[in-house]
Amino acid sequence: MAAARIPEDKRCPSGIEDLDKVIGGGFPRGGTVHITGCCGCGKTSLAMEFLVRGALKKEKGVYVSTTKSPEKVMSGIVALDIFDEKTKNGKALTFIDLEDLTQKLQDPKRPLGRTAALELLNHIEEAVDRSGAKRLVIDPISPLLMDMEPGVEREFIKKLGERMYKKRCTTVLITEGEADEWMIPLAADGIISMTDLERNGDFLRVLRVLKMSGAEHSRSRYVFDITSCGILMTPLIRGGKF
Numbered sequence: 001m002a003a004a005r006i007p008e009d010k011r012c013p014s015g016i017e018d019l020d021k022v023i024g025g026g027f028p029r030g031g032t033v034h035i036t037g038c039c040g041c042g043k044t045s046l047a048m049e050f051l052v053r054g055a056l057k058k059e060k061g062v063y064v065s066t067t068k069s070p071e072k073v074m075s076g077i078v079a080l081d082i083f084d085e086k087t088k089n090g091k092a093l094t095f096i097d098l099e100d101l102t103q104k105l106q107d108p109k110r111p112l113g114r115t116a117a118l119e120l121l122n123h124i125e126e127a128v129d130r131s132g133a134k135r136l137v138i139d140p141i142s143p144l145l146m147d148m149e150p151g152v153e154r155e156f157i158k159k160l161g162e163r164m165y166k167k168r169c170t171t172v173l174i175t176e177g178e179a180d181e182w183m184i185p186l187a188a189d190g191i192i193s194m195t196d197l198e199r200n201g202d203f204l205r206v207l208r209v210l211k212m213s214g215a216e217h218s219r220s221r222y223v224f225d226i227t228s229c230g231i232l233m234t235p236l237i238r239g240g241k242f
Helices: 017-022 043-056 070-075 085-089 098-102 114-131 142-146 152-166
Strands: 032-037 061-065 093-097 135-139 170-176 190-199 202-212 221-227 230-235
Touching: 017 221, 017 230, 032 043, 032 152, 043 061, 043 093, 043 135, 043 170, 043 190, 043 230, 061 070, 061 114, 070 093, 093 098, 093 114, 098 114, 114 135, 114 152, 142 152, 142 170, 152 170
Parallel strands: 032 170, 032 190, 061 093, 061 135, 135 170
Antiparallel strands: 190 202, 202 221, 221 230
16 A cells, blocks of 8 residues: 655655655654664665665765674675765765764763763764764664663653754664564654565565554555665565465
8 A cells, every 4th residue: 555645845755666655755854763673684774775865865864883884784785776986985975883982982881871872962963963964874773772771761762853853854773673672662753664574485574664654654564675776565465374
């Protein structure tokens, strides 16, 4: 089911054509979208395509990597034909290794307290401001939240969403596991669940939109492939053994 298309000033097109048809033209502009799922199911590929296709539309992006160097992240995903050398070497995308930020905040052996967490948020906001970015990805955010003192992570997520909304910067937060394992869904404007599904001996990548504010989206499951042309989706045919 394709959702009714919503004016672009209220939507931020992901650039993934099949996905945008389902969610009314894109993510809520300036909103927070939570992408969750099992390891290796394609979360980073979706987020990277969101940034690259934004760059082609003159919307700059910031990618914050929390567990790997940006170089290692890029080497581990399917290369997009549209991600050319000009895009890589230009100023359309800014890549940040979270370790470069956190090691200056406090003792890495201690959880991030409120002051350090808000300082980290300031650094991320400054990176968005310097680049003029309208798209932000934190991949994955779960290790960062786990390193914070209890209660601080909730405030961090809330303030991140508020600050990016004021800048009309659409934010994608990635986590491993089920959507309800984190407090992010409470603040998210959109939730996309990605997983692997075994069907008659075949393993399929499956995507489902659980929430997308402002769009009458389908909650059906879609099989998707990650290709050099980008993510391609098709509705999951019912029937058969699971």
